[in-house]
Structure formats: structure tokens, C-alpha cells
Amino acid sequence: QAAWCELPARVLLVLTSQRGVQMYEADGSTLVFWHALDVPEQPTAHSVFARGISAAGGRFVCVGTSSGAVLVFDVPLKGTNVILSEVLEQHREPVTDIAAEQGQAPDGAGDLVTADDSGTLCLWRTGEEFTLLGKIPGYGCTCSSVALWNGIVAAGCGDGQIRLWEAGTGQLRAQVSAHARWIYALDLAPLTGKLLSGAEDSFVHVWKLSRNPDTDDVEVQHCHAECVTDTQVCGARFCDPAGDTFAVTGYDLSEILCY
Amino acid sequence: MSMRTLPLLFLNLGGEMLYILDQRLRAQSIPGDKARKDEWTDVDRKRVLNDIIATMFNQKFLEELFKPQELYSKKALRTVYDRLAHASIMRLNQASMDKLYDLMTMAFKYQVLLCPRPRDILLVTFNHLDAIKDFIYESPAILNQVDETFRQLMETYNCLSDGEFQLIRQTLLIFFQDMHIRVSIFLKDKVQNSNGRFVLPISGPVPWGTELPGLIRMFNHKGVEVKRTEFTTAGNYVIPQREGSFELYGDRVLKLGTNMYSVSRPVETHMAGASKNLASHAKENIVPNPLAKEELNLLARLLGGLDTQTPAGGDTGFRLNLFTTDEEEEHAAQTRPEELSYKVINIEATQEPARRAELSRILGELEVAEPRPGSAGKGEDLLALMDGL
Numbered sequence: 001q002a003a004w005c006e007l008p009a010r011v012l013l014v015l016t017s018q019r020g021v022q023m024y025e026a027d028g029s030t031l032v033f034w035h036a037l038d039v040p041e042q043p044t045a046h047s048v049f050a051r052g053i054s055a056a057g058g059r060f061v062c063v064g065t066s067s068g069a070v071l072v073f074d075v076p077l078k079g080t081n082v083i084l085s086e087v088l089e090q091h092r093e094p095v096t097d098i099a100a101e102q103g104q105a106p107d108g109a110g111d112l113v114t115a116d117d118s119g120t121l122c123l124w125r126t127g128e129e130f131t132l133l134g135k136i137p138g139y140g141c142t143c144s145s146v147a148l149w150n151g152i153v154a155a156g157c158g159d160g161q162i163r164l165w166e167a168g169t170g171q172l173r174a175q176v177s178a179h180a181r182w183i184y185a186l187d188l189a190p191l192t193g194k195l196l197s198g199a200e201d202s203f204v205h206v207w208k209l210s211r212n213p214d215t216d217d218v219e220v221q222h223c224h225a226e227c228v229t230d231t232q233v234c235g236a237r238f239c240d241p242a243g244d245t246f247a248v249t250g251y252d253l254s255e256i257l258c259y
Numbered sequence: 260m261s262m263r264t265l266p267l268l269f270l271n272l273g274g275e276m277l278y279i280l281d282q283r284l285r286a287q288s289i290p291g292d293k294a295r296k297d298e299w300t301d302v303d304r305k306r307v308l309n310d311i312i313a314t315m316f317n318q319k320f321l322e323e324l325f326k327p328q329e330l331y332s333k334k335a336l337r338t339v340y341d342r343l344a345h346a347s348i349m350r351l352n353q354a355s356m357d358k359l360y361d362l363m364t365m366a367f368k369y370q371v372l373l374c375p376r377p378r379d380i381l382l383v384t385f386n387h388l389d390a391i392k393d394f395i396y397e398s399p400a401i402l403n404q405v406d407e408t409f410r411q412l413m414e415t416y417n418c419l420s421d422g423e424f425q426l427i428r429q430t431l432l433i434f435f436q437d438m439h440i441r442v443s444i445f446l447k448d449k450v451q452n453s454n455g456r457f458v459l460p461i462s463g464p465v466p467w468g469t470e471l472p473g474l475i476r477m478f479n480h481k482g483v484e485v486k487r488t489e490f491t492t493a494g495n496y497v498i499p500q501r502e503g504s505f506e507l508y509g510d511r512v513l514k515l516g517t518n519m520y521s522v523s524r525p526v527e528t529h530m531a532g533a534s535k536n537l538a539s540h541a542k543e544n545i546v547p548n549p550l551a552k553e554e555l556n557l558l559a560r561l562l563g564g565l566d567t568q569t570p571a572g573g574d575t576g577f578r579l580n581l582f583t584t585d586e587e588e589e590h591a592a593q594t595r596p597e598e599l600s601y602k603v604i605n606i607e608a609t610q611e612p613a614r615r616a617e618l619s620r621i622l623g624e625l626e627v628a629e630p631r632p633g634s635a636g637k638g639e640d641l642l643a644l645m646d647g648l
Contacts, residue, residue, distance in 0.1 A: 043329065046262075117423070158421050158422070159470070171480055174475065175475075177473060180466070181375070203461070215479065215485075217478075217486075219477060225493070251436075252437060
């Protein structure tokens with residue numbers, strides 16, 4: 001996987017693989033840091049890889065692993081002195097995705113969510129030491145990607161459902177039968193609350209998340225659907241913070257499609 | 260990537276190979292009493308399939324196969340099937356073998372892509388195994404071996420999570436990436452486009468356990484549903500009637516992995532005008548990487564147990580042509596684009612004491628049909644592949 005981690009002082013390009021984690025300067029020119037995963041001598045039935053990348057708490061880069069552990073790296077304002085500051089061990093299954101709060105977290109809601117193969121979600125408060133604020137048990141279905149916005153956790157699942165949870169209480173607030181196949185990608189546009197979902201069913205959907213000001217209920221509205229003919233969508237991202245444009249990639253596709 | 264992918268890849272590709280060989284042998288067979296010495300009869304066909312199945316399900320072979328390991332490279336895997344196809348009295352020219360491999364791989368790629376749920380890959384595998392059992396001819400021992408493999412598959416895979424199956428599926432898709440060979444039976448059935456890409460339907464049954472897309476439900480902070488809205492899309496889905504069986508016997512429900520060939524539908528592949536994505540594919544074949552030592556060792560270990568047979572007829576007898584005429588086959592061999600050539604590597608046997616003790620032991624235990632070629636005295640640890648045929 002590859003992801004930009006935007007921290008206040010710098011932007012890092014973070015890559016994950018079967019070997020470990022690499023961090024580069026934003027222009028790809030220098031390798032800033034390299035963390036190797038423990039790979040056993042003889043292959044075992046359990047694969048080893050790193051998966052799930054996010055900047056967190058204005059200072060950290062978090063990366064998930066196949067063992068379920070989440071590695072927390074403390075990144076200096078400049079230079080290569082990145083330190084592995086903590087290893088969070090709450091997940092029993094391989095980590096699938098990690099997301100940081102992109103809006104304003106309500107009190108007690110936490111600013112980081114991590115997800116795994118079983119669909120379990122963990123909510124954290126970042127800091128010198130990360131605190132586990134809550135755990136939402138899986139629905140028996142892999143959560144392949146997550147987003148966190150204004151205290152709402154959006155989880156895209158292998159059964160095509162998008163589930164929306166209250167980060168503070170762990171309460172399920174909305175459920176969308178969004179796709180007919182495995183959801184690969186979720187992205188959120190923080191200025192508007194637009195949510196993008198891409199799945200193996202060839203569809204990309206744009207949704208609008210909002211909060212009812214009176215009841216505080218989470219509302220979801222379907223805005224737009226796009227069918228990428230004969231393509232299993234593997235990646236989908238907004239190209240701007242308002243969500244006016246988005247880009248899509250798919251299996252066997254050497255092109256990036258922009259909408 | 261997943262370390263549990265190789266058995267599924269091997270068994271499914273093997274299954275497709277048997278479907279194709281069965282179809283070609285039927286197309287070329289002559290009734291027993293009228294056949295000349297070098298023509299195919301029905302009994303010959305059954306024996307050929309039987310011999311290949313016996314080799315595929317050789318116990319030592321399977322033991323190695325099921326060990327957790329990385330997937331083989333495309334070249335290494337192609338060599339395995341070369342050997343497998345020649346485990347009987349049948350002979351295939353390079354062009355026919357190339358075509359066979361193209362068909363096998365595109366068929367399985369299609370099946371993996373269209374699998375509704377990641378774990379349905381197991382149902383596809385079971386479909387292949389069910390059909391393999393029907394090909395077995397007068398051999399309860401081999402039938403037993405296939406059932407054993409069934410049980411081992413169930414034991415290894417039935418308990419895996421969706422996430423693990425998706426990893427297996429992704430590993431397979433990476434293996435098949437950028438392969439766009441056009442297969443006429445797929446083109447005719449409108450399952451593949453003329454650019455080589457498969458048609459992904461947006462209608463039909465949703466995977467078992469998936470809801471029909473279209474419903475949005477919203478809950479209040481007490482968990483009570485307070486609002487329900489719907490949205491529509493171009494897709495046209497229905498709920499499936501039942502789930503396929505993951506038991507030893509049962510209705511798999513899924514059609515992927517069943518035999519789609521029949522005698523009256525000759526299968527051709529189209530080389531001309533292959534898509535521009537060949538660039539990356541070409542790179543893989545041109546880089547001179549004779550199989551890494553590790554792969555060779557594993558490969559040789561796997562095949563060390565093969566008991567190969569000599570052809571009863573002369574050189575040209577019992578040759579199977581995957582094309583409709585010999586001239587076509589010749590033409591295909593000459594016009595195959597460079598990028599798509601598999602560059603099968605022929606490996607010489609040496610008598611150097613093998614560094615791997617296990618291999619020597621396996622070789623030592625077996626009866627070799629052919630005397631082994633003389634020592635090549637090479638520094639490289641190239642290990643013997645049994646047939647010098």
C-alpha cells in the first residue's frame with residue numbers, strides 16, 4: 001500500500017509490504033526510515049505483511065500488521081530520527097485499515113480508528129501513550145476500510161455494507177446496503193462530509209454524511225453512482241477536500257480514471 | 260501475500276487442463292475397432308486422463324504442495340504442467356502446450372474474478388474435483404486419493420476467515436494480472452470482450468450473505484430504526500436461493516469450475532492484436548531469470564516422485580494436437596508473439612550428489628524408467644527432473 005501522511009511539519013510517503021514499512025520524503029527523493037517486520041525462516045500458514053497507514057495526532061504515523069499489532073511511529077519535525085514509540089496490541093486478526101479523525105471529534109470520541117479482518121474496530125486517543133477508548137465487535141464480516149469524521153466511524157465491509165458508528169458510544173447509527181460485492185475503498189471529503197465507496201461490483205458511490213442538528217442522528221444520503229464497466233474497483237479517492245472530484249483505479253487497469 | 264494459495268492454483272488449473280484434454284481427445288478419437296495403431300480410441304482417452312490424474316494426486320507431491328509457501332513464478336508453474344501433461348503416453352508439441360496453458364490460465368482467471376465471495380474459490384475447486392472423480396477410470400486407489408485431497412482441502416480451508424480468503428484471491432489475481440489472451444469460447448459466449456477483458460455482470464444473484472444494494476437505514480442513539488430510504492443504480496440483483504455445499508458431496512450451486520467445453524465447440528485462442536498491456540508481461544519473460552535455485556529445488560522435489568511412461572507408438576504416434584490441423588499448429592508455433600512465449604527451460608540431470616538430502620532420498624527410493632543422463636559436472640545445483648523423454 002502507499003499513502004501520504006500529512007503532518008503539520010512535513011508530508012511523508014509511507015509504503016507497506018511483506019517486508020515492512022518504508023517512509024520517504026514527499027517527493028520520493030530520500031528514504032527517511034525503514035522498519036523491517038519479523039519474517040520467519042520457514043514460511044508458516046500465516047502471512048506476514050504490513051497493511052493500514054495513517055497519520056495521527058499531528059505527530060505520529062500508525063501502520064497495521066498481519067499479526068494485529070499496530071505500530072506507532074513518532075516522527076520528528078525534520079530528519080530521519082523516526083522512532084517506534086508504541087505497539088498497540090488489541091486486534092487478534094490482521095489489521096486492514098487505520099483512519100484518523102478528519103473533522104472535529106466530539107468530547108470523548110477519540111481521534112483514531114483501527115480495523116481488522118474480523119470487522120472489529122478499535123477507537124483510540126492519540127498521545128505520548130495511546131489510550132484505547134472503545135472496541136466495536138465485528139459483525140462476522142471483514143472491515144476492509146474505515147474513515148472517521150466528526151465522531152462518526154464509517155466502515156466499508158466485505159459484504160458490501162457500509163456501517164456508520166458513533167465513535168464515542170460504539171452505537172450503530174446507520175447501515176447502507178451499498179454494494180453487491182467486497183468494498184475495497186472508502187474515502188471522506190472533510191469539508192463537506194461526502195463519502196466515496198468503491199467495490200468489486202464495478203460501482204463507485206458518492207454519499208453525503210451529516211448530523212441532524214436537533215436529534216443528533218446521523219443521516220446518509222446517496223448522491224451519485226458511477227459504474228466502471230467490467231472493472232473491479234480497487235481504489236477510490238477524492239482529489240480535493242470538498243469532494244468535487246474523485247479518482248478510481250481497478251484490477252488489471254493501468255489507468256487512473258478521474259471523475 | 261497468502262502462503263496457502265498454491266494448492267488451489269495447482270488443482271484448479273489441473274482441472275481445467277483435464278477438461279480441455281478430454282474435449283480434444285474426444286474430438287480426435289476413433290472407434291476402437293477401426294483405429295490404427297497411432298489413432299486415439301476411447302479407452303486411450305480414459306487411460307491418458309487417468310494417468311494424469313494419478314500423477315496430480317500422487318501423495319508425496321500433494322504433501323509438498325500443501326506446505327505453506329509462496330506461489331511459484333509463472334515460468335516455474337508452466338514447467339510443472341509441462342511435466343504433468345507428459346505423464347501419460349500423450350505427447351504435445353510446444354505450440355499445443357502453449358495453447359493448452361493459455362486456455363487453462365484464462366479459464367481459471369475468469370473463475371477467480373467472478374467468484375461472488377472470496378471463499379467461493381473453494382466451491383470452484385470442489386467443482387473441479389467432482390469432475391475429476393468422474394474422469395477416473397477403473398481405479399479405486401486414485402479415487403481414494405482424490406477423496407483424501409478433498410478432506411485435506413476441507414481441513415485446511417473451511418475454517419479460514421473471509422479476510423484470509425480475500426488475501427488468497429488477491430494473491431491469485433496478482434498472478435494472473437495483465438493476462439488478456441482472447442479465448443474463442445469466451446468471446447462467443449460474450450463472457451470476454453474483444454480487448455481480452457472479461458465481462459463483469461452487474462446483475463444476477465448477489466453473493467450468499469450479501470444484502471441487495473439499495474437500502475439505507477438510520478438509527479437513533481438508542482439503536483431504534485428511525486428512518487429508511489432507498490437509492491437505485493444500474494445494477495439488477497436478486498437474492499440467491501441457497502448456499503453451495505462445502506462438504507465432500509453436495510450441490511455446489513456455483514457453476515464456475517464446471518466443464519464448459521463440449522465436443523462440438525472447438526476452442527481457439529487469438530494471438531493477433533493482443534492488448535497493449537503486454538508491455539509489463541513482456542518484461543517478465545525477457546528478463547533472463549532461469550528459475551531461482553529455490554524454485555528448482557522445490558519443483559524437483561515435487562516431481563521427484565513421478566513415474567513416467569514411454570510412448571508405445573513411435574515419435575509421432577499418440578501426439579495430441581490442440582489445433583484442428585497440423586498445419587494450424589505449425590502456423591501457431593511460428594506466429595506466436597515473442598512476448599507471449601513461455602520460454603520453457605529444459606533442465607539436464609546431473610549425478611552430482613544433491614545438496615538436499617531429502618531429494619536424494621526420494622530419488623533413491625523410486626524406480627526410474629529411464630537410465631539417467633551422464634553427469635554434467637556443473638557447479639550449479641540443478642536437480643534432476645525425471646523424464647528424459
